[in-house]
Amino acid sequence: MSDAPALRLSGRAKIGAAPIFGPLSLRAPAGEWTCLLGPSGVGKSTVLRLFAGLGDGIAFDGEAVAEDGVRLDGRVALMGQSDLLMPWLDATANVTLGARLRGTSPGRDRAREILGRVGLSEHADKRPHALSGGQRQRVALARTLMEDRPVVLLDEPFSALDARSRAQMQDLATELLAGRTVLHVTHDAAEAARLGQTILLMTRAGIASFPPPEASTPRLYDAPGTLAFQGRLLRLLMDTR
Ligand SMILES: Nc1ncnc2c1ncn2[C@@H]1O[C@H](COP(=O)(O)OP(=O)(O)OP(=O)(O)O)[C@@H](O)[C@H]1O
Ligand SMILES: [Mg+2]
Structure with missing residues (x-):
């Protein structure tokens, strides 16, 4: 860049x-x-x-x-020490949260693609409580990578x-x-x-x-x-x- x-x-x-x-x-x-x-x-x-x-x-x-x-x-994109996922949103919605807060296009296809790259395709519709600690951390990583x-x-x-x-x-x-x-x-x-x-x-x-x-x-x-x-x-x- x-x-x-x-x-x-x-x-x-x-x-x-x-x-x-x-x-x-x-x-x-x-x-x-x-x-x-x-x-x-x-x-x-x-x-x-x-x-x-x-x-x-x-x-x-x-x-x-x-x-x-x-x-x-x-x-700047920050991936904090704790995952800071929103408990009421599924993994995809957590990954697109930044865009939605800014009122820009959430880029769902890109979010799904990045969730696939972090190995969570099958978990994209799950909320954080239904994910393991390592899976939650990968959602947080996906959210950070999504920020571009x-x-x-x-x-x-x-x-x-x-x-x-x-x-x-x-x-x-x-x-x-x-x-x-x-x-x-x-x-x-x-x-x-x-x-x-x-x-x-x-x-x-x-x-x-x-x-x-x-x-x-x-x-x-x-x-x-x-x-x-x-x-x-x-x-x-x-x-x-
Ligand atoms: N909200 C706060 N109120 C008071 N002290 C704080 C607060 N947040 C952090 N500290 C103190 O600031 C210092 C530095 O904290 P920081 O989280 O930056 O450390 P760190 O190097 O990231 O540690 P770790 O490797 O454990 O994550 C610590 O001594 C901590 O106790
Ligand atoms: Mg620290």
Whole structure:
């Protein structure tokens, strides 16, 4: 996508009197896939919320912007850490919700196609209560892919999936989000080693960047270079609090 901008955040954040993070400086390159790792509670979801314009309640002293100088409003799709599906809507209606809220054509055929790609053709008419946790997460992924935005923020998008569907969804997301600016929060070193073109580790001390293997993404999960990098990342995470 030619209009996918680089993202930049710098500043410090508090909720009430409690410091969340900062001073912090983070950059996600334009049109690339960036993985953001770091211990629980360090502020990763807060970073995504700030880029998504959902920073109500966060006292943020700094900027979370697109480097092309154009506002991020309307250019971002966020897949949150919880699925946030509407319980009274079936899977298809959840996937088309964004368009219907905006009053544009819901694109049902495209929704069905994406639900098929996430392996849920047979579940398209079910409401969330009738789906498993991993199926709900795939509906939320489908909804995010449906949004077709140049900037995509993914907060632990594959955390509820078994190993096989996780690898399949990673492949699908890599394919469908190629050329977009993706900022992907994950706790999974193997996932970051497969998908990240930039790898950022967020700690209380700030952000550190670790160059991934040169192989193109999605990398083979069992290639020596992927495994070695995964091990290195895991060791870093073990040493981080
Ligand atoms: N609504 C809130 N009110 C008060 N504190 C909050 C609120 N939301 C988040 N926090 C605090 O902000 C900090 C950062 O939260 P955030 O959700 O960004 O962490 P995270 O890095 O995404 O963690 P995890 O890996 O567990 O998802 C945490 O210490 C959390 O307790
Ligand atoms: Mg989080």
